[in-house]
Amino acid sequence: MGPKGWKKSNRAESDDLPMRFMISTRRLLRELLHREEIIVAPGAYDALSAKLVEEAGFPAVYVSGAAVSASLLGAPDVGLLTFSEMLAHAQRIVQAVRLPVIVDADTGYGNAINVIRTVREFEQIGVAAVHLEDQTFPKRCGHLEDKRVIPMSEMIGKIQAALYARTDPDFLIIARTDARSVYGLDEAIRRGRAYSETGADVIFIEAPEGEEEIVRIAESLKGIPLLINLGGGGKTPMLPIARLKALGYKIAIYPGDLQKATIKTMREVLAHLKEKGDLAEMAPHMVTFEERFRLLGLDEIRRLEQRFLKEGEDDPT
DSSP, X not given: OOSTTOOOOOTTSOTTHHHHHHHHHHHXXXXXXXXXXXXXXXXXXXXXXXXHHHHTTOSOEEEOHHHXXXXXXXXXXXXXXXXXXXXXXXXXXXXXXXXXXXXXOTTOSSSHHHHHHHHHHHHHTTOSEEEEXXXXXXXXXXXXXXXXXXXXXXXHHHHHXXXXXXXXXXXXXXXXXXXXXXXXXXXXXXXXXXXXXXXXXXXXXXXXXXXXXXXXXXXXXXXXXXXXXXXXXXXXXXXXXXXXXXXXXXXXXXXXXXXXXXXXXHHHHHHHXXXXXXXXXGGGGSOOHHHHHHHTTHHHHHHHHHHHOOTTOOOOX
């Protein structure tokens, strides 16, 4: 299932489909950015959760560093997840869905020279957009305390490096600032404006506190595409999408909500199994065996087997 009006490619059309498909998802995301509707991108932490986002009909998938750190490492978002780990994980997600994938690229995993490689590698695997932040390295989750940010001039150099590195003009560079919790909202807005003037496609001011600050960001940066994070630790209120759209926000991400829901459900299932000794009563809370394989594309695999597997046929020679 893809966005309304978007026709999926036929893999039999051409051997160069992977590259054409990567380009089409990037172009789609850029086109969506300029439409009236706001882009709602739930956070996926693996290929399976990304498939669920696609199945539900959302226009894009967001890959959160915090969620991937939890899934891969069982560790909090404090800069432990490496570039190579995130790259490989993002590639699996890109391959699993036909939606634009927006990836959290943290600080770019180093200085401006590291950013060049980071952007090139994420673009090469088919990611549609990355966001880079102005925290020091190692970074922290945007809704945790005790963050530190680099000088604005250094971040401008990183954005310039990202723009230099990309080869597809449809690949979006999203610039994030964490200055709100360090220096206050005025400095965050000043940085957001400067990052936009440098050439970033979208501005992401992390962790505004209260609706008044959300409104002020939108008014101060009017005309600049804005991303808002609605899945943090409570600093930013959960405003309705209609309200955010009216304010002019263009992308809304929900980074960890699917993962938090999964954790709760898994705890309930495990507790029931430990207490009762079976899971019969929990069946209504689970998908069926068949439904899980349907979601994973088993029917398509079977069609391909019928088309291409020729085992056991007689050789006329």
